[in-house]
Amino acid sequence: MNRVAGKIALVTGGAKGIGAATARLLASEGARVMLTDMDAKNGKLVVAEIKKAGGDASFLTQDVTVEKDWERVIKTCVKTYGQLNVIVNNAGIGIAGTAEDTPLEDWHKVMAVNMDGVFLGTKHAIRAMKKNKTTNSIINISSIEAIIADAGLAAYNASKAGVRNFTKSAALHCAASGYKIRVNSVHPGYIWTPLVEGHLKKLGDVKKLRKDIDAMHPIGHMGEPDDIAYGVLYLASDESKFVTGSELVIDGGYIAR
Ligand code: NAP
Secondary structure (H helix, E strand, C coil), X not given: CCCCCCCEEEEECCCCHHHHHHHHHHHXXXXXXXXXXXXXXXXXXXXXXXXXXXCEEEEEECCCCCHHHHHHHXXXXXXXXXXXXXXXECCCCCCCEXXXXXXXXXXXXXXXXXXXHHHHHHHHHHHHHCCCCCCEEEEEECCHHHCCCCCCEHHHHHHHHHHHXXXXXXXXXXXXXXXXXXXXXXXXXXXXXXXXXXXXXXXCCHHHHHHHHHHHCCCCCCECHHHHXXXXXHHHCHHHCCCCCCEEEECCCHHHC
């Protein structure tokens, strides 16, 4: 019940999918959670659900690609809750395209959300967290697509691989600086969320494609948002106090083959 009791957690992209599940789970385990997203309607619904279940949560609209938004969000979080202990840099997008046909515009869009967003979130969280006397954790949501590749996901592969090694650089910096901040990445396999559903809709028959993707996971099916949320909970809690610069793969065995 109280694995992250007393911690203040910020979750980006918290309006749906993995971010919403993570916000719900962290709140149910005692954290006070600030959710941010571009999607205010669903973000506020998640906050209402958390409150109904007895948790503490609030919502702010944020575009993670904009540095001024980050300054406002972190300032508001510290003003509202006193400090920031956990950040989950979860907001992310995927645009299909190969190395040969991806328009530069799509490449930039993917890099802006998936890489600039994670960089800015990590940078501003470090600046806020290093003043804390308590322990702190930065969790960057990458993907198995950082470790293996897909011909049709050139920009996504590059962005998530960038998140993977940027996370290690940030972890080393925090450790060398003597900050009580751990920094880790999480690498989901396919998880059934609006992002994946939208991607499959563009490719064709969603039902058939879902079955095909299920079969690519040795465990026999795609994951659920909670499967990732439980990994994030571990990294957010002090149970993982010796874990930094690490990558947690949660993928039903996808990349073990
Ligand atoms: P999702 O269902 O699409 O939810 C992501 C949320 O982030 C959406 O509410 C989205 O809002 C928001 N968002 C997008 N751009 C934003 C921005 N610039 N600023 C703030 N919020 C923004 O995605 P998900 O599947 O839960 O994925 C969450 C993370 O896990 C992503 O980083 C994704 O790459 C990663 N991941 C997912 C899977 C998977 O299979 N689902 C696998 C590996 C990794 P809009 O809907 O309004 O755009």
